[in-house]
Amino acid sequence: MKQPLQPATADLRLVDVLAALADPTRVALVARLADLGSQNCTAINNDVEVHKTTMSHHYRVLREAGLTETTVRGRERWIDLRRADLDERFPGLIDAVLTSLEAPPPTGQSQSSGS
Amino acid sequence: MKQPLQPATADLRLVDVLAALADPTRVALVARLADLGSQNCTAINNDVEVHKTTMSHHYRVLREAGLTETTVRGRERWIDLRRADLDERFPGLIDAVLTSLEAPPPTGQSQSSGS
Numbered sequence: 001m002k003q004p005l006q007p008a009t010a011d012l013r014l015v016d017v018l019a020a021l022a023d024p025t026r027v028a029l030v031a032r033l034a035d036l037g038s039q040n041c042t043a044i045n046n047d048v049e050v051h052k053t054t055m056s057h058h059y060r061v062l063r064e065a066g067l068t069e070t071t072v073r074g075r076e077r078w079i080d081l082r083r084a085d086l087d088e089r090f091p092g093l094i095d096a097v098l099t100s101l102e103a104p105p106p107t108g109q110s111q112s113s114g115s
Numbered sequence: 116m117k118q119p120l121q122p123a124t125a126d127l128r129l130v131d132v133l134a135a136l137a138d139p140t141r142v143a144l145v146a147r148l149a150d151l152g153s154q155n156c157t158a159i160n161n162d163v164e165v166h167k168t169t170m171s172h173h174y175r176v177l178r179e180a181g182l183t184e185t186t187v188r189g190r191e192r193w194i195d196l197r198r199a200d201l202d203e204r205f206p207g208l209i210d211a212v213l214t215s216l217e218a219p220p221p222t223g224q225s226q227s228s229g230s
Contacts, residue, residue, distance in 0.1 A: 018136045021133045022131075022133035091218075092210065093208075099206060099207065100206070
């Protein structure tokens with residue numbers, strides 16, 4: 001079974017990882033994988049309101065940047081977050097991104113004067 | 116004195132910040148500002164091997180994403196990292212990026228078997 005190429009942990013580049021994360025669909029997908037673990041791409045495609053072709057592009061960007069691992073099993077493609085590799089190369093980065101995503105948007109107009 | 120527009124803290128968006136950081140020149144500039152504090156753009160331009168016009172583009176991207184604050188003083192432009200605003204909205208993100216930048220590149224071929 002031919003498996004998609006993905007960079008070795010030592011070859012991950014910070015700017016590529018940041019660029020891959022700099023998209024609402026992709027960063028939401030990373031959060032989903034962090035939360036739920038390995039996911040079948042067909043299941044993901046059924047859940048998002050994004051065209052399958054566009055999702056394929058996003059999967060590729062994430063994989064080529066080293067954020068995800070794609071595994072082909074028969075006719076199915078599964079993707080998983082390379083959390084351990086990312087934490088090894090960029091300590092705290094994925095945690096900080098996920099925390100920032102989960103934070104409620106600030107109210108802006110009604111900031112308190114407290115610290 | 117007209118000052119360049121920059122987004123309020125409450126309006127900072129994670130994907131914009133990540134996109135602004137996803138460039139070797141810009142992320143190096145953020146590290147310089149984190150290290151040295153407020154910098155005169157002319158001094159920065161003299162230190163980097165990047166055309167002044169390209170640097171102007173980078174300053175704008177950083178400012179519009181909310182990473183930096185630009186202040187015009189007479190004929191000089193000074194930029195500073197909006198560290199407190201960024202840490203408030205995206206806790207740990209800038210720290211993680213700076214730590215990842217400072218980390219030596221892994222040797223790749225000679226990984227130990229330890230954890």
